[in-house]
Amino acid sequence: MSGEEVMIKAEGICDLENTVFVAVGKNVKEGKSVLSWALKSFAGRRICVLHVHQPNHLFSSKDGKLSGAKLKQHMVKACQELDRLRLHKLLNQYLLFISQAGIQGSKVWLEIDNVEKGIIHIIEERKIQWLVMGAAAETHYSKQLSELKSSKAKFVCQHAHMHCHIWFTCSGYLIHTRSMDNALLSRMESLSSPEDKGGIKIRNHVDDGYEDLNILEDPSKPGSKVVKVEIKGDYSRLHSRNKHDVHLHHATSQPLLEEGSFHRKASSVERSRLEHAMMDAENSKQRAFEESVKRWRAEEDAMEAIRMAEVSYKLSKEKEDQRREQEENLAKQKEEIEGLKIQHDLYLKELQKIQEKKLVLESQITESSYAGKELEEKILQAVELLISFRKQRDEMQVERDNAIKEVNRFRKLAQDDADEYCIQNFFSISFSDIIEATQNFDPSSKIGEGKLGSVYKGIIHHIKVAIKMLPDFGSLSDSDFQNKAERLSRVRHPNLVTLMGICSESRSLAYEFLENGNLEDHLACREKSRPLHWHHRIRIAVEICSALIFVHANDPCIGHGNLRPTNVLLDAKFVSKISDFGVHLLISQNENSNYDDLEASIYVDPECIDKGPVTVESDVYSFGVILLRLLTARPASGIVKDVKCALESGNLGSVLDSSAGDWPIDQAELLAYLALRCCEKDPLNRPNMLSEVWPTIEPMRDICTPHSDLNTSSHSSKSQKRIPPHFVCPIFQDVMEDPHIAADGYTYEGDAIKGWLYSGHNTSPMTNLKLDSCDLIPNYALYRAIQEWQQQS
Known part of the structure; x- marks a missing residue:
């Protein structure tokens, strides 16, 4: 073809005489239209998709500025491979369309620049006899269309070999047919020049x-x-x-x-001869068509016979394979039977030995049966006594349990009444009550002072409280102040200081009073405060972490923003509780800043100082500094650098607080590394409290049982019996007297969990997830276990 070397590629073509070739292009919609017409018109025939692909000359050297030396060979190969993948994807779409119609399809393609010459080349090389192709683009279709519009269709119609019968379609309609006869006339007309006036x-x-x-x-x-x-x-x-x-x-x-x-x-004679000749030609064509139909049917019958022969051959081969497999299985079964016979003989010999031993054992059994009867009689007598003793014990235990419950009920009746009165009627406090409780703000009643206000101790309605007087910046209305304070009062946790009431008139808050001061006093040993043992320090870290996880999981999330040792208070049993939670929400945003206080700013996240808003990561940073202070009791300034140097030199013991006792070095190092991660300057590098910090320090809760009586001496060698962790109420942090199981599966002190539910909470105090129900079930098994443990103690 004009000196070009092209190679035709094909897949699945086996019978050219019974195959209808369909020429398709890159437009899948128009190609499927031509295929649909061919499938309907040639039902039962094999269909072969014919496509001429024009290669993509992306790196043509026609532009003088681009030279072949500048192009990388692998880029050219990659583009060629992408072009081939697109070609095969297009052909596979057409083959899938044919297979969905239940017809076996094949494909033949050629890569050449000129599409019409490529089609002519495939027709001549493959000796194609039946071809269907488009007559024009579907946009040119109309009911009056009767001529070929496409230049490719015209070229193929004129230059295709005469033995090829071509149907030209458009939008599913046959537009033109080129048979061998009109191909001959078309060829003769093209061969005769305009100057030829002959015949x-x-x-x-x-x-x-x-x-x-x-x-x-x-x-x-x-x-x-x-x-x-x-x-x-x-x-x-x-x-x-x-x-x-x-x-x-x-x-x-x-x-x-x-x-x-x-x-x-002679025109009349010739006309009659011509008509006779045309009739004979028509008859000859009809007979030829009938003969071809007969031949096609004979070929189909032959193919069906060949397929049946192949099926019969496959069946016979499968039967032969099955017979051979059965023979092999039979041989294996014979071998197994021989092995079983050998085992059978061995078992018979063992059975004889066992029978001999059986006689000896039977005689021993007879002797032991007499002794067994005597023991049974004694056991029956003992069981009767045991049943009577158990009955008496159960009756006495029920009476004892009822008595203990009555005692506990009367013991806490007064306290319950006071608490209920506090919850229902003590929330709103008048300014006169504040003045009376603080003795007209007597300096002797003041127990603390800071930028967020002064703190006084006092008694309101016979309850000892700590009153925090907030600065009056005038940014919040009384209703906004009361709404935010009420929302904060509903956030309750065993390790958060309980908000007892508010006074909107004086912008004051009344908290529960904790008599053991704050954590800073014990770390610095101020005002005769005794140093904390390492057991209590680790437990305090666990409690602070638990409280932070709880408030961070609240909806909406509320950060503390001012977490430091002076805001960690201790109750009579040295259980830690975080104070000033959410106070920054009740103060003007313009004045809500402790960052100008040098001592307070050490505990504040540097990112929070620069950018302002309180985040969860800010509390993580403050928690890390507090954890370092619990380990070392050193001043907060420079503590991160000191601990990091000690860890790098492998001498952490030099910075640990010796007044806390003998630290377990493994746990201390683990806490030190965790604290340094919390103090990372980049918030993204700090650990998550729930998924990383809590799994690290929560297992240390077991070693944090009270080690000594802090009221006498922190270094006393007098040890106490360890309290089982499951005996301790998660809310009161004390041994339970009336354990109840909640819907979350945890066991709590009855009064504690009831107070939690009655205060409006419907979530678990441990997981902060919503409870399925508010039902409580008494845990009698745990109650008896606690009573027995207390008796042994």
Whole structure:
């Protein structure tokens, strides 16, 4: 083809005579339209998709600025491979469309720049006899369309080999058909030049006979033709396929004019011969078509017979394989039977030995049966006594449990009444009550002072409270102040200081009073405060972590923003509770800043100082500094650097607080590394309290049982019996007297969990998840275990 070397590629073509080729392009919609027409018109025939692919010349060297040396070879290969993948993806779409119609499909393709020449090349190389292709783009379709619009279709119609029958379609309709006869006429017209005014003679050889067809042109009437047909030979042996040899002879116009009179005389005879010849030709075509149909049916029957033979061969082969497999299995079974026979003989010998031993054992059993009867009689007597003793014990234990419950009920009746009164009627406090409780703000009643206000101790309604007087910045209205304070009062946790009431008039808050001061006093040993043992320090770290996780999980999330040792208070049993939680919400945003206080700013996240808003990561940073202070009791300034240097030198013991006792070095190092991670300057590098900090320090809770009586001496060697962790109420942090199981699966002190639920909470105090129900079940088994443990203690 014009010196180009092209290679036709095909898959799945086996029978060219029974295969209809369908030429498709890159437009899948139009290609499927042509395929649909072919599938409907040639039902039962094999379909082969014919496609001519134009390669993508992305790296053409026509541009003088681009030279082949500058292009990388792997880029060219990558583009070529991408082009091939797109080609195969397009062909696979057409094959999938054919397979969905239940027809076996195949494909043939060629890569060449000229599409129409590629189609002609495939027709000639593959000897294609049946071809369907588009006549025009679907946008050109109309009911009056009867001619070929596409230049490719016109080119193929004119230049395709005469043995190829072509159907041209558009939008699912047949537009034009090119058979072998009109292909011959089209070829003759293309071969005759405009200057030729003579005739064309066509000779068609059919086996033993032939026919002569003379087409003459009258020079006096341009475009008019005189046809002369001479039929010779016998057409009875016309085959299904004719081989046409066309001989074209051109004559000059002058001899035809001389013979014009002769032809006019014989026109009537020639017309009758021509009609007779055309009728014979039509009959021959019909007979040829019938013969081809018979041949196609015979070929289909032959193919069906071949398929049946293949199926029979496969079945016989499968039966042979099954027979061979059965023989192998039979041989294996024989071997197994032989092995079983050998084992059977061995078992018989062992059975004889066992029977001999059986006789000996039977005699021993007879002797032991007499002794067993005697023991049974004694056991029955002992069981009767045990049953009577257990009955008496259960009755006494029930009486004892009822008595203890009554005692506990009367013991806490007064306290419950006071608490209930406090919850229901003590929330709103008048300013006169504040003045009376603080003795007109007597300096002797002041127990603390800071930028967020002064703290006084006092008694309101017979309850000892700590009153925090907030600075009056005037940014919040009374209603906003009261709403935010009420929201804070509903956030309750065993390790958060309980908000007892508020006074909107004086912007004051009343908290529960904790008599053991704050954590800073014990770490610095101020005002005769005794140093804390390392057991209590680790437990305090666990409690602070638990409280922070709880408030961070609150919806909406509330950060503390001012967490430091002075805001960690201790109750009578040295249980830690965080104070000033949410106070920053009740103060003007313009004045809500402790960062100008040098001592307070050490505990504040540097990011929070620069950017302002309180975040969860800010509390993580403050927690890390407090954890370092619990370990070392050193001043907060420079503590991060000191601990980091000690860890790098492997001498952490040099910075640990010796007044806390003998620290377990493994746990101390673990806490030190955790604290340094919390103090990272980048908030993204700090650990998550719930998923990282809590799993690290929570297992240390077991070693944090009270080690000594802090009221006497922190270094006392007098040890106490360890309290089982499951005996301690998660809320009161004390041994339970009336344990109840809640819907979250945890066991709490009855009064504690009831107070939690009655205060409006519907979430678990331990997991902060919503409870399925508010039902409580007494845990009698745990109650008896606690009573027995207390008796043993």
